[in-house]
Amino acid sequence: MARFIDETNRLFFDRTGLDPVRVEGIVSDALAGADDGELYLEYAQSESLSWDDGRLKNASYDTSHGFGLRSIAGEATGYAHAADLSEDALKRAAATVRAVSAGYGGTYAEPPAPTNRHLYTDDNPLSGIPFEQKVKLLEDIDAYARAKDPRVRQVSCSLAGSWKAVQILRPDGSKTADIRPLVRINVSVVVGDGDKMETGSYGAGGRFAFDRYLDPAAWQANVDEALRQALVNLDAVAAPAGEMEVVLGAGWPGVMLHEAVGHGLEGDFNRKKTSVFSGHMGQQVAAKGVTVVDDGTLPDRRGSLTIDDEGTPSAYNTLIEDGVLVGFMQDRQNARLMGVAPTGNGRRQSYAHHPMPRMTNTYMLGGDKEPEEIIASVKKGLYAVNFGGGSVDITSGKFNFFASEAYMIEDGKIGPAVKGATLIGTGADAMTQITMLGNDMKLDDGIGTCGKNGQGVPVGVGQPTLKMAGLTVGGTEA
Numbered sequence: 001m002a003r004f005i006d007e008t009n010r011l012f013f014d015r016t017g018l019d020p021v022r023v024e025g026i027v028s029d030a031l032a033g034a035d036d037g038e039l040y041l042e043y044a045q046s047e048s049l050s051w052d053d054g055r056l057k058n059a060s061y062d063t064s065h066g067f068g069l070r071s072i073a074g075e076a077t078g079y080a081h082a083a084d085l086s087e088d089a090l091k092r093a094a095a096t097v098r099a100v101s102a103g104y105g106g107t108y109a110e111p112p113a114p115t116n117r118h119l120y121t122d123d124n125p126l127s128g129i130p131f132e133q134k135v136k137l138l139e140d141i142d143a144y145a146r147a148k149d150p151r152v153r154q155v156s157c158s159l160a161g162s163w164k165a166v167q168i169l170r171p172d173g174s175k176t177a178d179i180r181p182l183v184r185i186n187v188s189v190v191v192g193d194g195d196k197m198e199t200g201s202y203g204a205g206g207r208f209a210f211d212r213y214l215d216p217a218a219w220q221a222n223v224d225e226a227l228r229q230a231l232v233n234l235d236a237v238a239a240p241a242g243e244m245e246v247v248l249g250a251g252w253p254g255v256m257l258h259e260a261v262g263h264g265l266e267g268d269f270n271r272k273k274t275s276v277f278s279g280h281m282g283q284q285v286a287a288k289g290v291t292v293v294d295d296g297t298l299p300d301r302r303g304s305l306t307i308d309d310e311g312t313p314s315a316y317n318t319l320i321e322d323g324v325l326v327g328f329m330q331d332r333q334n335a336r337l338m339g340v341a342p343t344g345n346g347r348r349q350s351y352a353h354h355p356m357p358r359m360t361n362t363y364m365l366g367g368d369k370e371p372e373e374i375i376a377s378v379k380k381g382l383y384a385v386n387f388g389g390g391s392v393d394i395t396s397g398k399f400n401f402f403a404s405e406a407y408m409i410e411d412g413k414i415g416p417a418v419k420g421a422t423l424i425g426t427g428a429d430a431m432t433q434i435t436m437l438g439n440d441m442k443l444d445d446g447i448g449t450c451g452k453n454g455q456g457v458p459v460g461v462g463q464p465t466l467k468m469a470g471l472t473v474g475g476t477e478a
Helices: 002-014 020-030 087-101 131-148 210-214 216-234 254-265 267-271 332-338 371-376 427-432
Strands: 036-052 055-073 076-082 152-169 175-193 196-206 242-248 292-295 316-321 361-364 380-392 398-410 413-419 422-426 434-437 448-452 455-463 466-474
Touching: 002 020, 002 036, 002 152, 002 175, 020 036, 020 055, 020 087, 020 152, 036 131, 036 332, 055 087, 055 131, 076 087, 131 152, 131 175, 131 210, 131 216, 152 210, 175 210, 175 216, 196 216, 210 216, 216 398, 216 413, 254 267, 254 292, 254 316, 254 361, 254 380, 254 398, 254 422, 254 427, 254 448, 254 455, 267 332, 371 413, 422 427, 427 434
Parallel strands: 242 380, 361 455
Antiparallel strands: 036 055, 036 152, 055 076, 152 175, 175 196, 242 466, 292 316, 292 361, 380 398, 398 413, 398 422, 422 466, 434 466, 448 455
C-alpha cells in the first residue's frame, strides 16, 4: 500500500503543486465536528474502440482528474466535488460541506484498517499495446467471424479499457490508495436465413491488461460463442407461457441473483427499511443449502477491489448461509448507523459521486448435484442459459428477466431452443423455490456493470446450475 501512496502522491501533489500539509489542514477544518468523511482524489485514463460494418466506427481517449470532499453528521451528508485539483477549489468545497456539521458535536470515526494486499496488476492497460495493434485485433475479429459461417451478415466488436488511481485522505493524515486497471472485449454477431435474422453476443474482461486478448485462442473463443448463440436463436421457436420448473445455467445467469436479491441486501435499503429483506436478519429467507456471498477479494476479477472507495479493504462477506439471512453489505455511514462493521462495499462511480453500499462479486455457492442430474429431474420446464435485460423493484423484490438463450426441457432431456421467454417473480419467493443446486459454480466472464441511483460500477456475478420450482414464465407462443 505504501508504494501506491507514493505513486498517487506524485499524481495528486507533485504534479499539481498542491501542498499535502495544507490540504490536510483544509480537510481537517472541513470535517471538524463530523462523524466521518474523507477527501477522495482520482486520476483516470480511459480508451474505447468500436468496429462496425467492416470498419473502425469510433475511437476515443479521455483523461480526467478531480476530487470529492464529504462530511457526514448523523444521517446527513455534505458532498462537494470539482475537476480542479487546486487549493482554491478545495477551500470552496470545504466551505460547502462544513455546513453539515455546523453546531454538531460528532466523534470522528477511526480510519479503516490498512492492508498490504493487492488483487491486480497496477500496469496501465492503455500504454502497453499500440493503437494500431488494437485496431488490427478488431479487424481480425470481424474477418474471423465472417469466415466462420456464410450466414453471418454483420459483426460488431469493441475494446474498452481504463486505468484509475485513487487516494483517500482523512483529517488525521491517514491515507489509503489504489491503482485499478479494467479492460473489456465485446463481440456481437448478426446471422440471417432469408428474411429471418438473429443476434448473439459475448464479452469478457477483468482487472488486467489487453495483452491476454491478443492471443487468438482467447478472442476466437469469444467470437465462437457469440456466433453459437446467434445460430441457436435463428432456429428457436416461440417460448410457452405459464408456471413451470425452471433450470438456470451456471455463471452469467447469476445476474438474476444480483438484481433480484443482491440489491435488497445492501445496507442503505435495510437501514431505511425499504428492502423486502428488512427486519429478517437471522431468519430463513431462502431454501436450505443456499449460501450467497459477496466477495471483493478475488484476484483480477471485474468486481474486485483491494480497498473500497472509502479506504476499507474489501472482504469475503456471507450474506445468506444455508438459507438464513446473516449479513448485509455496508459502507461506513450505514454500518455506523446500524451498529455494525463496514464490509468494504462503499463504492462510487467517480470523484463526482458520493459512495454508497454496492456489490462487488456476488454469487451463490455450489451444491452437490451434477448438472445432468438436475436436467434429468425435470418432466417439463425451461432451461435458461443466458440473460439479457431485466427490471427489479427493490422494495417489493418483483423481477422480470428476459432469457436471451433458453431451451425447453421435456422428459428430462434438453429440447428445442425457444425465444421470447421471460422469468417473472419476486426475489424472496424465488430463493425459497430452489430445490436443487449443482456442483458447477461458475463466475461470469467479466462483463457486469451495476446501476444504482444513477451510478454505474463494475461487478461480477455467479452461481451453479440450479432448479427452481413453480416460477412464472412469460412466453410468446400463440
